[in-house]
Amino acid sequence: MFSKILVANRGEVALRVMRAARELGVKTAAVYSTEDADTYPVRFADEAVCIGPAQAAKSYLVIPNIIAAAKTTGAQAVHPGYGFLAENAAFARACADNDLVFIGPSPECIERMGDKSSARETMKSCGVPTVPGSDGCVDTVEEARAFADEVGYPVLIKATAGGGGKGMREVHDASQLEAQYRAARTEAGAAFGNDGVYLEKLVLRPRHVEVQVLADDFGNNVSLCERDCSVQRRHQKLIEEAPSPALSDDLRRAMSKAAAKAVRATGYRNAGTIEFLLAPDGSFYFMEMNTRVQVEHPVSEQITGTDIIKEQLRIAAGEPMSCASRAPFAPFGHAMEFRINAEDPSCGFRPCPGTITLFEPPAGPGIRIESYVRTGSRISPHYDSLVAKLIVSGQDRDEVLARARRALDEFRIEGIATTIPFHRAVLENQVFCAGEAATDFIETQMGDLL
Template sequence: MFDKILIANRGEVALRVMRACKELGVKTVAVYSTEDKDTYPVRYADEAVCIGPAQSTKSYLVIPNIIEAAKNTGAQAVHPGYGFLAENADFARACVENGLVFIGPAAACIESMGDKSSARETMKGCGVPTVPGSDGCIDTVEEAKAFADEVGYPVLIKATAGGGGKGMREVHDPADLEAQYKAARTEAGAAFGNDGVYLEKLVLRPRHVEIQVLADDFGNRVALCERDCSVQRRHQKLIEEAPSPALTEELRRAMGIAAVKALRATDYRSAGTVEFLLDSDGKFYFMEMNTRVQVEHPVTEEIVGVDIIKEQLRIASGEPMSCADRAPFSPNGHAIEFRINAEDPDCGFRPCPGTITRFDPPAGPGVRVESYVRTGSKISPYYDSLVAKVIVRGQDREEALARGRRALDEFVIEGIKTTIPFHRRVLDNPVFCAGEACTDFIETQMGDVL
């Protein structure tokens, strides 16, 4: 195991990694912008290094500054967290070239899975089901029209790089295709520096179900059950739960097998996630592979009893994962995660930065809160608006729902607007309570918050 690692991130995920390191006896180095110098993760770490001003393009995204901080502090490895440089192949490569272990998959794997068109072709080649789509990028409007006419409307235009819903457009009417194609390319180019797009047949009213995976250097490859991430707004997840209310044991097994095939096809190492669309007939299709730990990893930890961050560290240090002999995994209980963002759900989820004047998180049986803020903390306009994650666990889904209501009612955050009222309303929605939410849940059930 490493003696010291640097966490190339901020906020809640930086603190989550530091806590896992402390339990393993590993010293930690925080990096921070001038905006973050007084945050709790910076104080929690054994050492901290300022890497630039508030703008992430001048701090958290500056690879040479992070590499220099790691070398100057004697860190042996770098954990990227999620967001920022977590899926940046150049960063992974730079770590290795400077004698540092990148806690994640190899740069080549990040590169191949980061290009969604390439990833899709890889999955087709290893027998993982994929949505009917174009062979590679669509370079002209004429090509887009020809493909859409062939597979039939509706179709989905998707950026080949990046994620988070950027460069993604649904097209239901042929008359809209040209405008949406151009808009998707423009947005993709601005967001990712790559305006490449491809087209897929649009799966109507699917569920978003993803499989958490781990793979090490000893041939161990495991699927840690699934998460249902169907409650999302503009392709941004808001609530995640595990296991999915939609899956049978047979379907869970089939999706797990497909996810492990993806690991073999990419020679994957570390923690990752294979994401699928699940249609109303129980057919599932590969969507993308995330080559990092995800925001929602705690819900999986709660139902399988595995610390995913610790397993990442073990794998990166050259040890076998500690949980391989427990495969295949079955869910034990039910967990739900609510992302608490500094946003106003009554005004289109408008970001609400500011100073938290009171922060009283919930507690009690089956309640876990992941956060980096305290009373007096400042929520900066420069970064993601995530303030906290509330994860509840019950013996079954009904108990998890009851604990979710209780935890959200207990949670007091003052000084800023948050999404807590929105989550509380979701828990009163009969479609969600019945476990029937699809990816159009917000539009069809919560339209007054758009």
């Protein structure tokens, strides 16, 4: 095991990694921008290095500064968290070039699976079901129109690089195609420096179900069951739960088997997630692979008794994962995660940065809080708006729903607007409570609130 690692991130994920490392007896070094100098993760770490000003482009995204911080502190490995450089193959290579272990997959895996077009082709070649789509990037409106005419509308235009819903456009008839195609390319180019797009047949009213995977150098390849991430706005997840209320035992096994094929086909190592679209008829299709730990990983931990961050560290250090002997996993109990963001749902989830004048999280049985803020903390406009993650677990879904209502009623955050009222309203919605929410849930069910 490493003696010291550098955490190349900020906020709650930096603190999450540091806590896992400390339990393994591993010292941690933090990096921080001038904006984050007084945050709790910086104080929690064994040492910390300032890497630049508030803007991420001048601090958390500057690879030489992070490498220099790792070398200065004597770290042996770097954990990228999620976001920023977590899925940046150049960063993973820079770590290797400087004799630092990148706690994640190989640069080659990041590149292959980060490009959604090549990822689709890899999945097709190993027998994982994929949504009918174009062969590689579509470079002209004419090519896009020909594909749409062949498979039929609606279709989905997607950026081949990046994620988070950027460069993604739904096209429901031929009259929309040209405008949406050009808009998708423009947005993709601005967001990712790559304006390549491809087309897929649009699956109507799907659920977003993903399988958490772990693989090590000893031939162990396990899935920690699945998560349902269907409640999302603009392709950004808001509520996740595990296991999915939509899956039978047979469907769960089929998805896990497909995820295992994907891991073998890519030679993947460390933690990752295979994301699927689940159609109303029970068929499912590969959507993308996230080559990192995800925001919603705690719900998988709660139903499998596995610390995913610790397993990442073990795998990166060349040790076998400790959970392999318990595979295959069957979920026990139920868990939900509610992303508490500094956003105003009544104004289209407008970001609301500012100073938190009161932060009183809930407690009690089955309550887990992942946060880096305290009363007096400032939510910066320079970074994402995540304030805290409320993870609720129980013996079954009904208990989790009741416990989540109680916890959200207890949760007090003042000084900024948050998504707590939105989450509380979702828990009164009959469709969600019945476990029937699809990816159009907010648009079709929450319009009055928004």
